[in-house]
Structure formats: structure tokens, C-alpha cells
């Protein structure tokens with residue numbers, strides 16, 4: 001039997017699809033009582049990892065367990081883990097209540113659980129409407145209600161904020177945080193850190209199928225320093241003047257500005273005035289988690305542009321404590337700081353990612369997560385085709 005710990009453990013997990021290494025030797029654990037973000041760019045291997053965890057894909061190597069057991073040894077898995085994967089489908093002609101009844105019966109839950117989960121996800125008033133007429137947000141709630149039917153200790157959600165409006169995201173955030181506070185385990189994947197930043201406490205960042213960071217979000221945040229970007233008449237002169245004044249975290253940027261850490265705007269202004277270098281503008285950039293995310297996952301699509309950075313960026317103090325090494329193919333260049341809210345330097349348009357996506361149809365025809373083959377009504381309720 002499983003150990004009831006609520007722990008997810010992934011150890012040396014790999015999956016190869018032909019020539020594609022979707023997941024390479026991935027290891028991490030997820031503990032109960034917090035919401036853990038499972039983050040990485042598109043194509044990083046998140047969905048494949050979750051599918052292996054949920055027994056939908058067989059690993060090439062390694063193990064993925066919940067409560068110390070692989071999914072197929074969990075007994076009635078829906079009572080242990082609930083999941084929502086991307087592109088879940090519902091029979092469009094079936095009401096939300098009837099959809100839930102089918103699944104509830106299949107996992108041996110009493111009919112009254114249907115009413116409970118409808119209430120939990122805020123769908124009670126739409127319970128007798130056909131799922132075919134539901135908005136994307138309502139469909140997400142119905143998928144979540146399905147995952148909750150077995151009152152699972154562990155919840156695994158793949159990109160749950162996709163397509164949700166801000167109100168829906170806020171609702172989901174509160175729901176997941178409350179669920180974790182009950183001592184349950186919540187694992188949420190996303191390719192956008194800022195969409196889940198306020199929901200998660202712990203974070204696992206992967207890129208190219210490998211773990212880059214595994215630790216608390218706070219720790220990651222603390223490891224990132226703020227800096228000042230200075231536009232001046234003489235970038236090289238300013239760099240020298242600052243260095244002579246003992247400010248060492250200084251580097252010129254490709255756009256002609258100078259990035260400075262470890263000095264205030266006033267100090268920089270005084271030093272440049274003393275050196276008779278005109279300053280046209282200064283911009284304070286606060287620690288930005290998204291930037292750190294880009295640094296940890298860069299190299300996924302393209303190597304950093306040669307010559308973009310001559311040395312480590314100002315403020316860079318080495319990787320955060322949970323950092324687990326650079327992406328493969330990374331040539332030893334220092335991490336590249338991208339201006340806020342822009343893609344990282346060297347980011348190539350993601351045609352590559354689309355070419356490598358599994359066919360949409362293939363994913364759409366997959367069985368629902370925790371109710372795989374053992375369940376009734378599987379085919380009629382799946383595929384969204386009627």
C-alpha cells in the first residue's frame with residue numbers, strides 16, 4: 001500500500017520519444033502543505049513529467065511516485081491523486097452534474113460528492129447546464145471538480161491558468177492555497193512564472209528536460225539583486241570612474257547604457273559629476289523574478305548572442321542556492337540579463353517549439369488522467385466531439 005505521506009518523488013526520470021529527449025534524468029520531491037510550481041518554457045518536458053507521474057506515459061528510465069508508489073500501485077488512484085491535464089474534454093451534451101456522476105460512480109464515491117465538488121468549484125448554479133455551452137473558465141472548473149471527486153490528498157494541475165481571466169486566476173489561487181493549507185500537496189505547472197508567482201511557495205524550474213532550480217520562491221527572489229541602468233555621454237568613462245570609486249559591479253550594455261549594482265542613484269550621480277560625464281537618465285530596476293526565470297532556462301531556444309555580455313552582469317552573485325546547473329549546450333557564457341518584460345537576448349522565435357509539439361489530436365484523444373482504462377464512460381465523455 002502507499003504510505004499516505006502526500007509526497008511526490010521523481011527520481012532520475014527520463015523519457016525519450018524517438019530522437020527527442022523530452023525529460024532527462026529529472027529528480028525532485030514535492031511535499032504536502034504548500035503549492036509547488038513546476039515551471040519551464042514551452043517544450044521543457046513538464047507535461048511529459050506529469051503524464052509519467054500519472055501513469056499515462058511509461059518512463060524510459062527512473063521513477064515517479066506518489067505516496068511512495070507508482071501510479072498503477074495506488075489502489076484506487078483517484079482517491080489519492082486528482083489531476084487536470086491540458087485539453088481535457090467533456091461530452092458537450094451532458095450536464096456538469098451528469099458528467100460528474102459518471103466519474104463519481106466509476107471511482108466508487110457516493111452521489112452526494114457530486115454536489116459537494118460542484119459547490120467547491122463554484123459551479124452549483126450551472127450544474128444542470130450542458131458542458132458544451134460552458135466558457136473556458138467554467139470548463140476549467142468542471143475539470144477541477146472532476147479531479148476533486150475522490151477527495152484526493154494530492155492535486156496535480158497542468159497549466160491550470162491557461163485561458164482564465166484575472167478573476168478566474170484569483171479564484172484558483174485562493175482555492176489552491178486553501179487546499180494546500182489543509183496539509184495536501186498541490187503541484188501546478190506553468191510556462192509563465194508571473195501567472196503562478198502569487199500562488200506558489202515552492203518552485204521547481206526545468207528546461208530542456210532537466211532541473212535548473214528546486215527550492216523556495218522566497219530564496220529565489222532574495223538571490224536576485226536590483227540594479228541601476230545609466231544612460232551617459234561616455235559609457236566607458238563612466239565604467240572607469242565607477243570602478244575607481246570602488247563600485248565593482250558595473251558593466252556596459254549593448255544599448256550603450258551601463259548597468260550598476262551595489263550603488264545608489266545618488267552615488268552614481270555624484271561620481272559621474274566628479275568625472276565630468278553627463279548623465280542623461282537613470283532607471284532603477286528592482287529584483288525581477290521573471291528575469292531570473294529567463295536566466296535559469298535560457299539556452300532552450302538559442303545560445304546567448306556572442307559578445308552580448310563581456311562579463312557577469314552587475315549584481316550577479318552566482319546562481320541561487322537551488323540552482324542545479326546550466327542547460328545542456330550552454331557554452332559557459334555568463335547569465336544574460338534581459339530588460340524587464342522582454343524576452344531574453346538570443347531568444348529565437350519559437351517555430352522550433354511548434355514543430356516539436358505532439359499532434360494536438362493525439363493529446364485530445366488521451367484518456368482523462370485519474371480515470372483511465374478502469375473507468376466507465378471513458379470514450380463517450382472524452383474528445384469533446386459529441
Ligand SMILES: Nc1ncnc2c1ncn2[C@@H]1O[C@H](COP(=O)(O)OP(=O)(O)OP(=O)(O)O)[C@@H](O)[C@H]1O
Nearest residue numbers: 017022041042043044045046047048191356357358
Ligand atoms: N508523444 C510525443 N511524441 C513525441 N514527442 C513528444 C511527445 N510528447 C512530448 N514530446 C516532445 O517532448 C518535449 C517536451 O514536451 P512537453 O509537452 O512535455 O513539454 P512542456 O514543458 O509541457 O511544454 P508546454 O509548456 O508547451 O506544454 C517536446 O520537445 C515535445 O515536442
